[in-house]
Amino acid sequence: MEVEVEAEGGLFCFNPKDDTQQVLKILEALKQASHDLQKNPDSKKTDGKISFSHSPAIKALLELENESESILSNDPHLTTLSTHLSALKTLIHNSYNARQRDHGLRSFLIRRANSYEISRVAGSIESEIQAWIDREFIETLTQTLRRAGETKEEVLIDLMEQFEERIARGFDRELQDAILRSKVFVELETILCDFKFSKKVRETSAFAIAELIKFNKDVFVGQVLMGKTVRALISLSSVRSIQVLCILIRSIKSPIVDEIESNGEIPKIITFLSSDDFSIRTMAMDCVLEIGYFGRKEAIDAMLEEDLVKKLVELQKSETRGVLMDVRGESKNVERHPFSSCVARFAVQLEVGEGLRQREKRALKQVVLKRVKEAHVCDAEAATIIAEVLWGASP
Secondary structure, three states: OOEEEEEOOEEEEEOOOOOHHHHHHHHHHHHHHHHHHHHOOOOEOOOOOOEHHHOHHHHHHHHHHHOHHHHOOOOHHHHHHHHHHHHHHHHHHHHHHHHHHOOOHHHHHHHHHHHHHHHHHHHHHHHHHHHHHHHHHHHHHHHHHHOHHHOOHHHHHHHHHHHHHHHOOOOOHHHHHHHHHHOHHHHHHHHHHOOOOOHHHHHHHHHHHHHHHHHOHHHHHHHHHHOOHHHHHHHHOOHHHHHHHHHHHHHHOHHHHHHHHHOOOHHHHHHHHHOOOHHHHHHHHHHHHHHHHHOOHHHHHHHHHOOHHHHHHHHHHHHHOOOOOOOOOOHHHHHHOOOOOHHHHHHHHHHHOOOOOHHHHHHHHHHHHHHHHOOOOOHHHHHHHHHHHHHHOOO
């Protein structure tokens, strides 16, 4: 059994036995048809020339309804879609008959009421088709991830990026259920941790994991904290992997910083500040600031024990030669000069952050000032940095 669907690129025949990519393409066309009908539910299009019987959107959806018994009856997930399609057919038939009978007030009111109902039902059909697309896509994604070692890199990356884009649209319970049933997170983490995959593939899986946390932190954060994601990101040691780590810290906050500290990963993050790659040093600075904001005392102490203040002083000297910058308002300057006033910016993060108690903030501020004096800089440079810390960290 086949259904013809008009879509970009020509006319497609929908057969559920086709390959998944073809099915997904046709389902997208059907979803667009229902979207078009939802926006323009009247029996004539806005130009007044195309009637229901000639509308590609109507024809595609009614063709699907005509064959719904053979296409939809075998899948319990599609029962609601079948019901909506039957309702749509009835509404369109009633609207057409009202137009044919007369052009009086009664006909006008019937058509107006039907147009509203057609729009509503078309919206429901669009949602059901999207759920169908999601189920098909998650199944394809899962099968591909499980055979990742046998899959072309570009195909693997494309599917993971499509997944990231889909969940970035916002929370959807049915989609979440499909993701959980298919154990997508486990498959993504497996790829992230596997050294046989290229850096680009592993980074793509990392961004998909980060998007899952944004999709529903309450559900997926536990898998990040109990799994190997954090260690894999740090061992990958790339700009993009550190960027994902920053995203996760902003999303999960203190619990993930606790995990980083307890796993002994703080020293590795601090070493990124000494990388020969300027981009890695810059991203590591962002990571240090995030840890400073969300980290508890143990994490801050671990950074300070790795001579963090001394490293920040050296980075600041190499970039700005001690020039004072307003750390409270010059975001564009920070983008151009990521290490400008970085000691004071770190101190600000400690003072305004969420991880420390007030007495810990006061004590650590004094530690930072002491470490500046011990950083083997001349008195003038030390005085400049201390002034930044004292002034920039003011509430």
